[in-house]
Amino acid sequence: MKKYGFKQALVDHTLFYKRNGDDITLLIVYMDDMIVIGSNTNEIEKLRSYLAKEFEMKDLGVLKYFLGIEVSRFKQELFISQQKYTLDLLAETGNSACVPIDTPIENPNDRHMNAVNHILAYLKSSLGKGIIFSRHRHLDIIGYTDFDFAGAKLDRKTTSGYVSFVGGNLVTWRSKKQNVVSLSSAEAEYRALHHAITELTWLKILLSELGYGLRNLD
Incomplete structure (x- = not known):
């Protein structure tokens, strides 16, 4: 992909991208499966032809199913x-x-x-x-987090979680028991915030790397 002029994303090494003015083409790889998307159909076709020459592969057409996730397309929305x-x-x-x-x-x-x-x-x-993905004409990043202090009855560990939105759409989420026993609710809250802020920062860096400016990080 690098020989073909693509860059490898620093925050996700399975993601490759190429910008040409306002157009962008992206390829993401998981094992022997890949997704190709972009804003220019000609660039997508060129990439498909290049990959077909380099590898024995099968083009399954418009994305409908990937890693257990079904994808349905509408005029202004995606549903997974x-x-x-x-x-x-x-x-x-x-x-x-x-x-x-x-x-x-x-x-x-x-x-x-x-x-x-x-x-x-x-x-x-x-x-x-x-989950429905809709266009909201912005790429604001917003996150929410919560926790239950010492909610696990057996080991008294806290379960914390977060959800993050990009452009008004839910993109990542997590709910997991914390690794250590927090001695206060403030400590448990800081640990929950740490995981949420780490995720939001990763999303901000990824979008910035792809060339999409952000107005705020809430």
Whole structure:
């Protein structure tokens, strides 16, 4: 890709990009799968032809399915979901006939398999749910974070999480138990903020590297 004039993103080494004036072409790689997108169809076709000469590959056309995520396109929006992935998971675990459940969590006890089956039943109830990406004419980065101080009853660790938005669209999210036991709610909050700010900073650097100026970082 570098020989072909592309640059490798510093914050994501699987992402390659090429700018030509206001146009940009991007390629992201995962194992032996890749996605090519851009603002200029001619540049995209040139890249496809170049890759076809260098590698034995199959062009699957417009993106519809990638790493378990289904993609649907509308005039001004993209919709992503994991309906097929969920159905496959239910089939593999023998839960295709389970009754859907509207809540994702129950209190696990010694019979942890019951909790697993409960989660699978919840997934079945959310097959049509997904995320919509719309154009909002800005690239503002906004993040939210929260935590439950010492919420884990067994080890008293805190679970913290964050969500981040770019241009009004949800792009990344995380919920994970903190690695250490916080001695105060202030300490737990600072740890939660640390993870959220790290993610927002990464997004800001990535967009700046791709040539998109940002008005603010909230």
